[in-house]
Amino acid sequence: MKKIKDFFTSWEFFLIVLLAVVCAVFYYVDASRVAAGLQRRPVFYFANVVRSMRPYFLYSFMTLGMMLILAMGDIDISVGAIGTLSVVTLGVTYNNLAVLGGMNPAVALTLSLMACLAVGGICGALNGFLCTRFKELFSMIITLATQLFFRGFSYLIIGGETLTFKDPTFRSLSALNKLLDIGGMKVPVSLPVFLVFAIIFFVWLHMTGNGRKIFAIGTNRSATYYSGVQTDKIKFWCFVIAGLMSAVTGIFFVGNSSSSVKADIMDGYHMYAIAAAVLGGFSTDGGKGSVIGAAISLVIFGVVKFGLGTLFGFADSAVNLSVGVILILSVLVPNMWEDWQNARRVARRRAETAAASKA
Amino acid sequence: MKKVLALVLVLSFVFAGCAFGADKPGKGITIGVVYKQSGNPYFQAGVAGFQKAADELGFTFMHDGPDDGSSDGQIRIVENYIAQGVDVLCISANDPASLVDVCNEAREAGIKVVTWDAPVDPEGRDLDVEPASAKVIALTQLDSMVKSVGGEGQIAILSAMATAPNQNLWISFMTEALKSGDPKYAKIDFVGVVYGDDEYTKSFNETQALLEQYPNLKGIIVPTTVGAPAVSKCIMDAKRNVKVTGLTLASDMKEFINKGIADETFLWNPTELGYAASFAAVAFVKGEISGKDGETFNAGELGTLTIEKAADGGTISFLNKLNVFNNDTVDAWINIL
Amino acid sequence: MKKGKSFYAFLIEHRELPLLAVLALLLAVVNVRVPGYLANSWLNVLKNGSINMVMCCGMLCVLLVGSIDISTTAVLAFAGAVAGKLMGLGVIQNTFLMFALGILIGAGIGAINGVLMSYGRVIALIVTLGTSYIVRALIPMNWLLGMNKVNPTQLTQAFKDSLINHELFGLPFLVWLAVIVVILTTLFLNYTRTGRNLYAVGSNAEAAQMRGVHLNKIRVLAHTICGASAGLAGIMWLAFYAAIEKGSATGDEMFTIAACVLGGVSVTGGYGKISGVVIGALMVAFIDSAIPQMQIGNSMITEFIKGILLLFAILLNVVLQRISAKQDLAGRNI
Incomplete structure (x- = not known):
């Protein structure tokens, strides 16, 4: 009974309700627009939404990495730049090996993908090293500096060029952007991949000791350290994983942008990742949040952006406005709710004491 | 009836x-x-x-x-x-x-x-x-610049993003023409391209650096509408005799054209x-x-x-x-x- | 031994000194590479740095109470856009009114940030991230700039001249305005009770509360000051560049924060001096101006070098502070 009550008062349940409400509103608006003759055909139906959410789902992998960092009470604003550097590495390695070096394209692509992931991991390791060795500095400051560094490094490697590959091997990365036919339902490739990752993260974060330690660090680092947890080691590896997830995002990004590689991409992606994680219940103070919440909030952001753009004709910039509002409300509302609950509890106690003293 | x-x-x-x-x-x-x-x-x-x-x-x-x-x-x-x-x-x-x-x-x-x-x-x-072929757009700007600086002196280009395809194409036509050995470009010393990223401040700062680096700079070609007013404002503040031309909006450049910082600028409609x-x-x-x-x-x-x-x-x-x-x-x- | 102790004690007292050394070192390197750099560019460094300097003063107040504000540049663009639009419509022609309007708009948004952060208990990073999204998205709305931008023809000549073409002792008003803001902030932080309370709230909120300091009021005040400085910076921007648009100064808030951190301000609150912040802001402005002139490769690697220099300066600062702290402990024979 307690468990059921917990579920209905949990943040994840609230997010599900929110998603349902948003979908219902959009569905109604869509239907009434068709009825009024403003649209030729309905827009807001499942297949259409799922299809169009591909670009919004790009940063879902980044969000998974960001969750770890936020759970520890840190923040990493270099994730977008790490993605850029990994993508540039991918393109340049492939260009040198296969196009200029004449290596077998399939081997070259495998090697480039490995290089891409390795660069993501190394960048994350650099962040992790600096954040654990220089604890006086807020991780935001360190990752701010490394972000400039990574982004600049990408320019150093590739300059202002756009690498476009027309050969079928590299173009096969575009398959990451295609739609899979699962039982008659068209689903973008990134969705099942994300689900696999999300399940791994869910099990790791919420069901293993190591995962719980991450939340413990966020709640109270010193206490965790003195209870025998190697906080620095965990922190280091979390940054490495966040870097790897950025590289994965980068690979999908290449798929999304017609297998072209350039240096001015993924600017501001860290903000999207933070926004999605925070709506999912993570806090920059650390110690809380859940993978399920983050996954649902990714869907909410996708649906809201899609709906506002297509049904309400919001411009891209106005869609950002809604992101800002959602972001603030998603923290403000539960706080107010908590305050109200506390006030009610205090009032009840007071009434009880008063009744008791009267008796 | x-x-x-x-x-x-x-x-x-x-x-x-x-x-x-x-x-x-x-x-x-x-x-x-x-x-x-x-x-x-x-x-x-x-x-x-x-x-x-x-x-x-x-x-x-x-x-x-x-x-x-x-x-x-x-x-x-x-x-x-x-x-x-x-x-x-x-x-x-x-x-x-x-x-x-x-x-x-x-x-x-x-x-x-x-x-x-x-x-x-x-x-x-x-x-x-x-609007027009890239070559025509590029050479119109270059020839106007050559006319503005009187056929000789140092000129530079301030572009948009380094990845911008249009700008890069125009710049390649301009540098090609300058290297072609055409006598009307013989006395023109082309010092290089800088990138303002289509950001006002970055364009402004890059222009400042150009002006300090090349005290004899005579002109800057700006083939981007965002960069042009920033470059012109920077030159106006520095009170230098450097000419601007490029692709600009009329409303952005009116003040600078009236003050003689730019003789003429271009844009298709x-x-x-x-x-x-x-x-x-x-x-x-x-x-x-x-x-x-x-x-x-x-x-x-x-x-x-x-x-x-x-x-x-x-x-x-x-x-x-x-x-x-x-x-x-x-x-x-x-x-x- | 005694002499050593007092030297390190002195270093502890003045955490910004190592930074000054780094700045001097960098200046020397650049001056060797680009002869006559300092003589040519010092005025440009001051001019370009003064807008960031003003925002740094506000950011210092926010950081002191253990909060942060990343909406400053969005507020800058918004205040500039509103004021510029009003001047373009002919509603405001007076230069002083423009500055007052900018400060008011900024203070208003800052106060909202502060209230949400303190009374609403939303983490400052999230609040200001949210407001920066919202405020920036308001600029391209049809009732404000739409798809247009504010351009020089919409501004009065007096306003455009106000900061750049009037000089006092060889420095333009733009720089003097930053100097005034720095002096006011120094006076406020060091010589008023409220100013000292900012430090108290940041270093130990509970102790401050015990002493009768109203925590939330101080936090709202700090955010309001920060917003006001950003609003002022917006009008300075408008007067300096004679143009403002939706994307103006995007991402620059990070350099404001970086300047503060370089200057030894603690991001967790309670510690930070205005002198350090001034040096930090100068350093960022100097890096911005020097790199394009160094002619290292092409101009695209500015960011790369900026990142390395920032990281280097911040880490060196930390290392030097650690050494001095260690020496201090050794000097006390603990």
Whole structure:
């Protein structure tokens, strides 16, 4: 009974309700627009939404990495730049090996993908090293500096060029952007991949000791350290994983942008990742949040952006406005709710004491 | 009898009116317009062209551009337009390569892709509509600069993003011409290209550095509308005798042209560009053209435009009109561009 | 030994000194590479740095109470856009009114940030991230700039001249305005009770509360000051560059924060001196101006070098502070 009550008062349940409400509103608006003759055909139906959410789902992998960092009470604003550097590495390695070096394209692509992931991991390791060795500095400051560094490094490697590959091997990365036919339902490739990752993260974060330690660090680092947890080691590896997830995002990004590689991409992606994680219940103070919440909030952001753009004709910039509002409300509302609950509890106690003293 | 005649006359007008209204060629067509970045006045002028054509042809259109001027933002917008089921997409691409896949998806769904102002690679588009050939645009600016500095001295270029395809193409034509050994460029010393990223402050700072580095600098070519006012303002504050030319909006540059910092600047009319693109779009839906070399389409006030083979292997259509803004003409343009 | 102790004690007292050394070192390197750099560019460094300097003063107040504000540049663009639009419409022609309007708009948004952060208990990073999204998205709305920008023809000549073409002792008003803001902030932080309370709230909120300091009021005040400085910076921007648009100064808030951190301000609150912040802001402005002139490769690697230099300066600062702290402990014979 307690468990059921917990579920209905949990943040994840609230997010599900929110998603349902948003979908219902959009569905109604869509239907009434068709009825009024403003649209030729309905827009807001499942297949259409799922299809169009591909670009919004790009940063879902980044969000998974960001969750770890936020759970520890840190923040990493270099994730977008790490993605850029990994993508540039991918393109340049492939260009040198296969196009200029004449290596077998399939081997070259495998090697480039490995290089891409390795660069993501190394960048994350650099962040992790600096954040654990220089604890006086807020991780935001360190990752701010490394972000400039990574982004600049990408320019150093590739300059202002756009690498476009027309050969079928590299173009096969575009398959990451295609739609899979699962039982008659068209689903973008990134969705099942994300689900696999999300399940791994869910099990790791919420069901293993190591995962719980991450939340413990966020709640109270010193206490965790003195209870025998190697906080620095965990922190280091979390940054490495966040870097790897950025590289994965980068690979999908290449798929999304017609297998072209350039240096001015993924600017501001860290903000999207933070926004999605925070709506999912993570806090920059650390110690809380859940993978399920983050996954649902990714869907909410996708649906809201899609709906506002297509049904309400919001411009891209106005869609950002809604992101800002959602972001603030998603923290403000539960706080107010908590305050109200506390006030009610205090009032009840007071009434009880008063009744008791009267008796 | 008179009354009957009058009645017939009136009725015939009414019928003609009805018939005319029904016959607006673009009726029922929806166009999705995608431009490079929201909040850029250049594209507002472009959208005005679509509006003008919509009034004449009777089609409806939506327009949007990404907040941050990125190509993945444009992909998002194109996805939304595909979901809404537009008939034609008119795109000004931030990067020719990135949008190929999403454009092809649109074409598979039966949507025609017309690019204007900045093309998508030929395998992802049906037709490109451009103001003038890149070579003409580049050499017009270069020759104007050579004239402004009196045929000799150091000149530099301040461009937009280092990845900007249009700018890079123009710059390559300019450097080619400078190296060609043409006697009119013989005394011109080209010192290099810097990138202002289409950001006001970055362009400003880069200009400051240029002015300090090259005390004898005579001129800066700015082939981007965002950079030009920043460069001019920087030169004005530094009180240096450096000439500016480039592609600019009239309203941005009026002050600097009047003060003699720029002798003349250029721009095609983005309104005409949008106007022509929408006529091409409607012609596509009506099946009048298929985007092949040698076809022609009616572009309203602009007359008939011909489709040619483009340098990148696709097809292209040029307006071949470049407007000059100088002390005499700038006031006439200030409310338009 | 005694002499050593007092030297390190002195270093502990003045955490910004190592930074000054780094700045001097960098200046020397650049001056060797680009002869006559300092003589040519010092005025440009001051001019370009003064807008950031003003925002740094506000950011210092926010950081002192243990909060942060990343909406400053969005507020800058918004305040500039509103004021510029009003001047373009002919509603405001007076230069002083423009500055007052900018400060008011900024203070208003800052106060909202502060209230949400303190009374609403939303983390400052999230609140200001949210407001920066919202405020920036308001600029391209049709009732404000639409797809246009504010350009020089919409501004009065007096306003455009106000900061750049009037000079006092060889420095333009723009720089003097920053100097005035720095002096006012110094006076406020060091010589008023409220100013000292900012430090108290940041270093130990509970102790401050015990002493009767109203925590939330101080936090709202700090955010209001920060917003006001950002609003002022918006009008300075408008007067300096004679143009403002939706994307103006995007991302620059990070350099404001970086300047503060370089200057030894603690991001967790309670510690930070205005002198350090001034040096930090100068350093960022100097890096911005020097790199394009160093002619290292092409101009695209500015960011790369900026990142390395920032990281280097921040880490060196930390290392030097650690050494001095260690020496201090050794000197006390603990």
